[in-house]
Amino acid sequence: MGIAQKLAAGQKQVAISEFFEKNKHFLGFDSLARSLITAVKESVDNSLDACEEARMLPTLKIQINKVDSKKDIIEMKTTDNGPGLPQKSVEKVFGQLLFGSRFHAIRQSRGQQGIGITGVVMYSQLTTGSPTHVRSKIATEPTASVVDIGLDTRKNKATKSNSGREIWEDENGELIEHGLEITCRMKAKYQRGRQSVWQYLRMTSIVNPHADITFIDPEGEVHHWPRVTERLPTKVESIKPHPRGIHLGQLQRMCNESKDSRMTVFLRGNFSGVSSRSAKELCEASEIDVKVKPKSLKPDQVRSLLEAMQGEKTIAGKPVKLLNPPTNCLSPIEEMLIKKGLSKTIDSRYIITMTRTPSVANGNPYQVEVGLIFGGSMAADKHVEVLRFANRVPLMYQQGGCLLTKAIEAVNWRQYGLEQAGGKGLPKGPAAILVHLASTNVQFTSEAKEALADNGEVMEEARKAIMEMGRGLKKHLQKKKKMAKTQEKFELINDILPAIAEKSAQILDRPIPELSGSITKIMSAVISETQTTWNKETKMTDVEIILFNYTSRARSYTILCTWPEKFGAILANNEMGGRKEATGVWAWKLATLAPGERITLNYSLDGLEKGDWTETDVFYRGTQEVIGATKMDEKFLEEIRQQEKALKEAGIEISETNDIESLEIEEPQDIEDNQFEQPTVEVPDGQQTLFGGGN
């Protein structure tokens, strides 16, 4: 039960200030440094959620000023371009602890159960006596409303003062159309480093690539994380609670409030995953008459019903079969966007990201996403940086106790090329590892909501995703090594050997000899060189593949390449023709290469942004090994085709249900989600998304 609930249920008599003082450690206000981070976090979370609901691209500005360094008084000012709040709502949102519709709705959202921005208002009030100044502008009104919100901690109500209306302009004198600005003063300390406002915003920007975030620190230094995608997070649907994930109190309340005349109607109408058959079965298992009014259930019966829902009460020894809850209530960030978020924030050489398909644990849909970024300017002799997120919210404290950290530690990183003392614990190396858990019900270890509680299924899911990524890293490192070797050989035959020939001929006063024979002997291989580069002028990604035959025999190959078809990339300037073999796989059958001959393949990818696609995987069909390419595994291709087929079938279903959102953005995950509505609750399998599942 959330702390706010507890508060609402039984502690109304206690002065809120007293309660706040007692519980500030899990409200996030236990130290001066953390209080500031919490305040920024609550405000930013609100802004991002509001923009997301209103389908707007968020632009946030956060400014921290030191008002009185001796007394540690800090002013925080946050501004967003969201929809704003009507004047009436301002008071409620900022003043009342339990206001907000999302508390009862089940879906993935940032400020899930916290006391949210109210806490900031309260903390400011308690530490400095100052009210919080709010300026809000909604599009339909000509002026912005302003109000100072304080808190009457006895009555659990907001106090307002100095309310009025004013014209809100930006620095350039332009009228602000809509937005919200919060200014508050609190006792707090600004710190730098791993646990800082800066780090919180940096992490927020990684998982919100659609947000533009500007941070002005107390020294006046401006930190800007630009928007790297115009794509908003998938709109999440509210879902009804799933019987497997419900608590007694909640069930009791639902029964009490129900106006339904029969149990079966109640069960079908208020829960997800309950068919008419399973509604009957639930009643049977809990020995409740299907015709009974839910409102008239006795406490014992409610308990029985709960037990039936959780599979403890059975029919003929079997728990009642339930459908999985729908997973379109989740909003994963998605591989390509994590990639963008990471690469704009951290300088690196290699990025791999992966979004697993949604699963269900205890009636709660959840989804794991991981990302690994390697190389660049990151320190090679330190532990990797762990970037933990729950529902797009950065987790910054209690790293060691968090399920997501444990999932990273449970992987043997040495086999993937990172240092790890004893094959356990956090690996060392120039890398950052991101783990994101999206779920309708994130279980934390404590109310501080900084570490995820242990959960075997989620842990296994995360571990699998991380291992998959590790394999990607290993492949990359091996490839890099091979490339370096190949590069050396090219230097040898292109520069050194001709110089040896020339110099020796000159010393001996003889003609410069022909080199092709020596070159073939030195290389004695077929080599491919691939370059994937962003073309500034055409705004396309250019790919060039050169195949050299440095063997003494003629060779013929089919060359296959991957391209991000799913993300809307279109093959352009492909003069060699070829054909599509599967989703995201193109093939060219090449003419026979005579010894010493080379062939160049050129094409461009349109419809991508800079940094979207930086490495092209090249495969070959043919007998002689090609250095720089991988032999095509036909099984892999078959797998892709199978998945493709499945997707197509699922696609028909979708058009029938008119799920326009999913169709518009062509999200494979969303399509697969719909498949998940069918099976009953079982241990989720580790099926990956098509794009991330490679090899």
Added chain:
Amino acid sequence: MVRRHTAEETKVAMHEVVAEMYDKIVKGEPPTMTLPVRTKNNIGFDSKLGVYKYGKKRSIRDATSLGSAKQLLRALHVVEFIEQMIDAGKSSTLREMYYISESWGMGKFGTQNDSNNLAEDLEIVTKCLREDFKLRPEEDGARMIGNLTLRERNRRGEWMRINARDDVGDSGYGVPYNVEEEKIELLEHDIDFIMAIETGGMFDRLIENGFDEDYRCGLLHLKGQPARSTRRIMKRMSEEWDLPVIVFLDGDPWSFRIFASIAYGAIKTAHISEYLATPSASYLGITSDDIVAYDLPSDDLSSKDIEALKAELSDPRFADSWWQDQINMMLDLGKKAEQQSLAKYGLDFVTDTYLPEKLKELGLA
């Protein structure tokens, strides 16, 4: 047999190396350079010459890796550079060649060590001497004092007669880097043996104590691991004047190696051992026995010392029982001692007691 080569012979020999590379390319093969393996596993005693030489193991450096290919290209640049010096009548130091290589583009040396090694490689393959290549070392030669007379041709090409006792100051006669016949002629002497000394301190002690006159000997300061010219002049004096060479060093594993390079030939220069080594040289001390017998102040062996001693146990040059005993004894003692530790018994102890006793053992006093 090592011998000096004329300019023309040197060029021909170098061209053979170049031709090996060129012909391989013409045949459609990667160019190569064939060299003997230069480790202690490939040196053997040449009973005809009385020194250790490289054995039959050959390594082929071929241009199939970038590193080897660069070495071949460097070798070509060095050959070209040497030809230019021969034609211009110039010479250069190895260090100068290293800097000149800056303009060789891809054939540029990575380190000074690269250039030194390559010069040695070329000596080995062509059987020419560094002197034939007009390359000289940085290292300066030894100092010498004693009643011996030689003739050195100075920069102006004039021959100067020098007596290494009467015509020199306290620092003695400085041995030039080239001690071949075109530069130095050994004329006459009135000494019974030559004593090579490792440290400058001991060399000066013996001079101050008048040891060279009292014991009718020539004193030669080795300056640690002796330079090629130092070893060469020792050999010439020993052979041309038929004089015994007595070697007086510190008592540690590195001194043993110095002696081995003087008497048997150094591993790095095993291709010219018969030209540099003095097989008749005797090791006087400090021996492992001396450390015990004279109760000398000593230091503990370091881990590197121990490693070196163990390596010497399997070095063919230390295969005889006397050396095996000395090395094992030092390992047992776990101690090493410097020459100057003899000063424990006073400044004159070395000349009045130690050396006379040791020379007696060797039958020289």
